Amino acid sequence: MKTKEQAQLKVGDTFPLTIKRLGINGEGVGYFKRKVAFVYGALPGEEVVATAVKVHEKFIEGKVKKIRKKSAHRVAPPCPVYEQCGGCQLQHLAYDQQLKEKRDIVKQAFEKYLKHIADKLTIKETIGMEEPWQYRNKSQLQVGKEKEKVIAGLYGLNSHQLVDISECAIQHPATNKVTQTVKTILSDLNISIYNERKRSGIIRTIVTRVGFETGQVQLVLITTQKDIPKKNILIREVQKRLPEVTSILQNINGEKTSLIFGDKTLHLGGEEVIQETLGDLSFELSARAFFQLNPIQTVKLYDEVKKAAALTGTEKVVDAYCGVGTIGLWLAKDAAEIRGMDVIPESIDDAKKNAKKHNFQQATYFVGKAEQLMPKWVNEGWKPDVVVVDPPRTGCDQKLLETIVKVKPKKVVYVSCNPSTLAKDAGYLSSKGFGIKSIQPVDMFPHTAHVECVVEFSLKG
Numbered sequence: 001m002k003t004k005e006q007a008q009l010k011v012g013d014t015f016p017l018t019i020k021r022l023g024i025n026g027e028g029v030g031y032f033k034r035k036v037a038f039v040y041g042a043l044p045g046e047e048v049v050a051t052a053v054k055v056h057e058k059f060i061e062g063k064v065k066k067i068r069k070k071s072a073h074r075v076a077p078p079c080p081v082y083e084q085c086g087g088c089q090l091q092h093l094a095y096d097q098q099l100k101e102k103r104d105i106v107k108q109a110f111e112k113y114l115k116h117i118a119d120k121l122t123i124k125e126t127i128g129m130e131e132p133w134q135y136r137n138k139s140q141l142q143v144g145k146e147k148e149k150v151i152a153g154l155y156g157l158n159s160h161q162l163v164d165i166s167e168c169a170i171q172h173p174a175t176n177k178v179t180q181t182v183k184t185i186l187s188d189l190n191i192s193i194y195n196e197r198k199r200s201g202i203i204r205t206i207v208t209r210v211g212f213e214t215g216q217v218q219l220v221l222i223t224t225q226k227d228i229p230k231k232n233i234l235i236r237e238v239q240k241r242l243p244e245v246t247s248i249l250q251n252i253n254g255e256k257t258s259l260i261f262g263d264k265t266l267h268l269g270g271e272e273v274i275q276e277t278l279g280d281l282s283f284e285l286s287a288r289a290f291f292q293l294n295p296i297q298t299v300k301l302y303d304e305v306k307k308a309a310a311l312t313g314t315e316k317v318v319d320a321y322c323g324v325g326t327i328g329l330w331l332a333k334d335a336a337e338i339r340g341m342d343v344i345p346e347s348i349d350d351a352k353k354n355a356k357k358h359n360f361q362q363a364t365y366f367v368g369k370a371e372q373l374m375p376k377w378v379n380e381g382w383k384p385d386v387v388v389v390d391p392p393r394t395g396c397d398q399k400l401l402e403t404i405v406k407v408k409p410k411k412v413v414y415v416s417c418n419p420s421t422l423a424k425d426a427g428y429l430s431s432k433g434f435g436i437k438s439i440q441p442v443d444m445f446p447h448t449a450h451v452e453c454v455v456e457f458s459l460k461g
């Protein structure tokens with residue numbers, strides 16, 4: 001039954017709240033008259049007065065109006081557009097505490113889906129960064145115009161206002177510099193900029209990716225159509241003013257969609273790929289290929305995968321959701337055979353080239369869905385000893401999980417960027433005879449609410 005206050009609370013009303021924990025999106029979570037409330041900007045341990053932003057049947061969304069009792073871990077966010085941008089959610093929380101809260105987010109997810117064994121699971125301390133800034137190797141900023149000035153940024157939190165970002169503190173400086181200079185070039189040449197509201201104009205997004213070890217930068221201009229007026233001058237200016245840009249591409253996306261990339265990519269200048277190095281492996285990266293966004297933490301993440309997989313040289317390994325083959329190649333030295341698959345054909349082309357370059361003949365890569373290819377291999381009589389999965393935020397497809405259960409590899413190593421879907425899939429695997437041996441959170445995205453995990457499962461008995 002609804003209490004009187006619950007029934008009456010409406011958008012714009014204020015209410016007091018004690019924050020109990022951090023939510024999966026970095027919000028402070030508390031209870032107002034037994035109804036759960038998510039308050040952006042509030043921290044665990046704080047007592048706040050919140051303003052209701054949305055009132056739903058089962059929960060309230062709010063923002064901080066006043067802090068009555070402040071967390072000892074609250075810090076001043078260094079970014080000038082932190083409040084408007086929404087790209088980071090935790091800059092107002094001290095970094096060492098972010099690591100503790102991220103571990104807690106993982107714990108909450110496991111408590112939800114594995115209630116009966118949650119108290120027996122050990123979740124290790126989050127592996128953090130020594131220097132948790134300037135870690136992102138890729139930026140994807142929407143282009144727009146503000147009073148005739150070319151701007152590039154992200155759409156603000158809960159708004160459709162483009163927030164201009166000139167010096168993003170979590171981006172590698174090379175990505176900031178290239179985006180800034182490209183904005184100037186577009187403005188100098190008066191090249192048509194996309195207007196989302198009117199659905200007119202040409203340049204839509206500036207994508208940059210830098211190789212941390214090589215310093216090479218790839219620039220991709222996402223456009224609504226193939227023709228860009230003054231295209232040759234544009235390319236020449238980029239090459240003249242930005243010698244670090246070794247690869248220039250154009251991708252066409254004329255659709256009304258939140259997806260950044262369209263299907264067609266054109267090569268405009270320099271190489272088609274950039275090179276990046278992780279440990280003693282080097283990789284070629286195409287414009288659309290997935291590559292981990294924080295190379296410094298990726299090495300730590302993959303070392304955790306290696307530890308969990310504990311290969312002895314005799315195992316057949318699946319690298320499911322393989323991207324450009326990075327995890328499989330990290331393990332290849334110690335494996336008898338690696339088979340990887342991904343739905344993006346360019347990623348698989350890169351993975352094949354990367355395996356060849358390192359002379360890993362035991363690693364083969366296939367275009368297709370994990371949930372279709374793995375059952376096919378099993379039906380053909382190929383049985384893996386270790387399955388590594390690294391799915392998108394939605395988690396593993398149920399058919400893939402069922403195939404894993406059927407084929408009974410001695411080990412599953414699950415790399416996840418979403419604790420909720422991880423814990424749900426872990427609940428299923430655990431109910432089918434796979435014991436959880438270790439849960440290791442890794443901070444791939446300092447100052448955001450994201451947390452990555454490596455979980456080792458072993459077949460019981």
Ligand SMILES: C[S@@+](CC[C@H](N)C(=O)[O-])C[C@H]1O[C@@H](n2cnc3c(N)ncnc32)[C@H](O)[C@@H]1O
Nearest residue numbers: 290292321322323342343344369370390391392
């Ligand atoms: C989180 S990324 C992991 C990539 C890689 N393991 C790495 O560490 O760089 C997830 C990958 O899954 C791919 N993907 C998405 N759905 C898929 C599916 N059903 N089957 C296979 N790959 C899929 C995406 O293209 C993306 O490369």
